[in-house]
Amino acid sequence: SAVISQKPSRDICQRGTSLTIQCQVDSQVTMMFWYRQQPGQSLTLIATANQGSEATYESGFVIDKFPISRPNLTFSTLTVSNMSPEDSSIYLCSVRWDRQETQYFGPGTRLLVL
Amino acid sequence: LAKTTQPISMDSYEGQEVNITCSHNNIATNDYITWYQQFPSQGPRFIIQGYKTKVTNEVASLFIPADRKSSTLSLPRVSLSDTAVYYCLVGDIYNQGGKLIFGQGTELSVKP
8 A cells, every 4th residue: 555645735726826736655656647526526537647757648638737747756746727716626646556456546635716 | 448337326324235336338358347435535445346256355345247247336234434435447457557537436325
């Protein structure tokens, strides 16, 4: 298993600003992912964070809006840029080791955009 | 990635067995079936995974018929703390880049 922490745990932001969310894992992992969960909804995969290269985005998500970094095997950041109220969601990172079936999730960052 | 269909919500009482069925008619040969549990204000947590027949662990059992077009998560003797959303996911976990695609989930409410 893994201990995954996210910072901040929650934030209230003004529209037009940007917020960077950090995800830290207590051990090296093969894969890191970022998900969004809008109020009352299921989880939607935003992107796969690739170590040392550009993230792989899912349909409907673009790098300009959600830039992602992954400088090493234990850390990743997701930035929500030029925020609008529609970006109010919980953002979760998750990790997985190669050839393992289980994916572990962080506690999430609850974002409210006013 | 196979689409899944599960009931939006279910109600139960403490001590009862709860069975949540998931339909996945387009499941592929290499796909596994995985269930996650999510409590409010927490990230999802892995419960159980299987490929065929029956899988059991300390938390739940997973029943998969021979055609694999559906699966049933069985929670024995639920308690109030089992109130959560349960997600059924289907995919080739070893060869699809590790991506998990979540469906709508089943909101289970356990009452005293």
